Amino acid sequence: MGSAAVGPALGSAAVGPALGGLLAATAGWRAVFAVNIPLALLALFGALAWLPADRKDRESGPAKGAPAGGLDPLGMVLFAAVLTCAMFFLLDLAHPQWPLPAAAAGLTGVLVRWQLRRPEPFLDLRMLARNGPLVRTYLRHGLAYLVIYCVLYGFSQWLEEGHGFSSFQAGLIMLPMSAAAACCSLAGARTKGIRAPLTVAAGCLAVGSAVFLLLQGSSPLFALLCAGVLFGIPQGLTSTGNQAAVYAQAPDGGVGAAAGLQRTAQYLGAITAAGLIGLLYGAHGTDLDRELRERGVTQIVLGGIATSIGVESTARAAYEHGYHVTLATDAMTDLDADAHRNSVQRVFPRLGETGTADAIRTLLG
Secondary structure (H helix, E strand, O other): OHHHHHHHHHHHHHOHHHHHHHHHHHHOOHHHHHOHHHHHHHHHHHHHHHOOOOOOOOOOOOOOOOOOOOOOHHHHHHHHHHHHHHHHHHOOOOOOOOHHHHHHHHHHHHHHHHHHHOOOOOOOHHHHHHOHHHHHHHHHHHHHHHHHHHHHHHHHHHHHHHHOOOHHHHHHHOHHHHHHHHHHHHHHHOOOOOHHHHHHHHHHHHHHHHHHHHOOOOOOHHHHHHHHHHHHHHHHHHHHHHHHHHHHHOOOOOHHHHHHHHHHHHHHHHHHHHHHHHHHHOOOOOOHHHHHHHOOOOEEEEEEEOHHHHHHHHHHHHHHOOOEEEEEEEEEEOOOHHHHHHHHHHHHHHHOEEEOHHHHHHHHO
16 A cells, blocks of 8 residues: 555656756746646645545544544644744754744744643644654654755756756756655565665665765766765655654554654755755855945956866855856866866856956956
8 A cells, every 4th residue: 555655656756856847947947836736726626526525423422521623723823833933044044033943942832831731732742752763753854854855955956057957957867866766665665674774775875975075067977867866765765764664653543643743854854954055055144245235346257266166156156146247267277177177168157257367357448
């Protein structure tokens, strides 16, 4: 049953990067989000048409003195508010909004107090306190997907900016990664044990991260594809392995809520990854931008060492801040000739104008 459900779902996920790249390349990035509206409506109508109706047991009802129902609207609102504060804080780590974690801490205190008073809480804190293995599964799942989403978000961006690929081409390059994830998910769903798949996934995460550290702007396409496949393996095994662990560790009657918390841990990992990508690859917060704008500077001419590191990162930051960027290609160098050539020929034309130092001086008068 589990493997039958996992296969089609991850088969569709395998073509996601290529389809997303095609939409972004042909209709713009907004199309990636807009396409979800008709798909969601289609799923809604399909569910109404094909899913069986809930059975209502009219003869049996809640025992005398038992709680009337399991809904906890206030608990849901408090839980959503805590996650919202955490999300907005994590999404802009370069400019941290410190009132947000303070608000999240205060709301968490209110949430804990309310949940401990409820006979049927939205978040069963007492069960979590007694169930250490389940909590560790959530932690393991969130940390694993923090690494996975750092690669998913960062790899496609690096392929476009570092190699000069289009968004559609980047999606095609990431297709083997998603295909490997789908195959490993199917294999993991058919595996009886839990420890072995998760151990292999952790090892692949470590090895894959090391391989990505060795990639450069001049790395051949074959190396990029192999690195993607290597990182697709832990995606599939982590998903099914931790899901099986949740099903085994959750209390009777609480599997649905336990699976929902697993998904929440995964999304927190994704949000944290997005914040880290923005912090480490975005423009660092300094006073230089303010100083330049106060002086009315709109044009920046760049040269220096090293082409693929210092010059390229500065050019990206200037481009993202809206400056007109000009790069003196004969006034820069790099220890790696291939990396220098890649930056000059592929990356810099996307960020601004290029020319020799003499030509630039002539234009500037």
